[in-house]
Amino acid sequence: MSSVDKADNSDRQHAFRLTPVSRETQERLAILVAELKRWQQAKNLVSGATLDEVWTRHVADSLQLLGHAPQARRWLDLGSGGGFPGLVLGIRLAELGGHIDLVESNARKCAFLRHAARLTGSPVTVHNARIEDVVDGFVGKVEAVTARALAPLPLLLDWCNELLRTGVTGVFPKGQHLDAELTAAAKYWKIQATTFPSLTDSAAAILVIGGVEKRAD
Numbered sequence: 001m002s003s004v005d006k007a008d009n010s011d012r013q014h015a016f017r018l019t020p021v022s023r024e025t026q027e028r029l030a031i032l033v034a035e036l037k038r039w040q041q042a043k044n045l046v047s048g049a050t051l052d053e054v055w056t057r058h059v060a061d062s063l064q065l066l067g068h069a070p071q072a073r074r075w076l077d078l079g080s081g082g083g084f085p086g087l088v089l090g091i092r093l094a095e096l097g098g099h100i101d102l103v104e105s106n107a108r109k110c111a112f113l114r115h116a117a118r119l120t121g122s123p124v125t126v127h128n129a130r131i132e133d134v135v136d137g138f139v140g141k142v143e144a145v146t147a148r149a150l151a152p153l154p155l156l157l158d159w160c161n162e163l164l165r166t167g168v169t170g171v172f173p174k175g176q177h178l179d180a181e182l183t184a185a186a187k188y189w190k191i192q193a194t195t196f197p198s199l200t201d202s203a204a205a206i207l208v209i210g211g212v213e214k215r216a217d
């Protein structure tokens, strides 16, 4: 085994220690990772530097989100990019009888998302659309919404407030500026939220939102 393969294997083992899943799900995640690496050369789907630790930085980082809305079976991922967290959640939700909608404005990324969803047999619907045009249409259709590396909290709340106000759980991995984002958002919104430590270094914390209410002007 080459040193690159050894490093990949050790990263993979570490990821599944953090976020254990069945053998079948592991195999389907391996198909996703192989396809991502194959498309990456031509399509630049994720930051190239992160591919050396794709299992922890992307796969485990995505899988950990399910535990923050454990009852939810119908998920929505906004700004899915190369498939994180949306495709990973879709692969796991297949075993749970769930479904995920992915919204992504970039057509070339949508082509990859549809291809990888088909190849892994995942219950995923890809919407090549702008979030602001379609997000309210998911009210009553999803139970949890997520988005990674998409937008600061005030903008996320602008987009998702109708979902969050109507009982959808928001599960957002966030970086080190979360406190500043919460302070900025609190000017406009009363937010029922809890933060949890992230299992991976990719996020500083997971912000779980149980509801929002717009402040009176």
Ligand SMILES: C[S@@+](CC[C@H](N)C(=O)[O-])C[C@H]1O[C@@H](n2cnc3c(N)ncnc32)[C@H](O)[C@@H]1O
Binding pocket: 046, 078, 079, 080, 081, 082, 083, 084, 085, 103, 104, 105, 106, 109, 129, 130, 131, 132, 147, 148, 149, 150
């Ligand atoms: C920085 S990338 C993050 C991708 C992925 N969530 C991840 O963590 O690897 C943000 C993605 O959101 C998409 N995006 C940004 N604004 C959007 C909008 N208003 N509607 C739909 N997609 C959007 C971009 O095309 C891009 O693929």
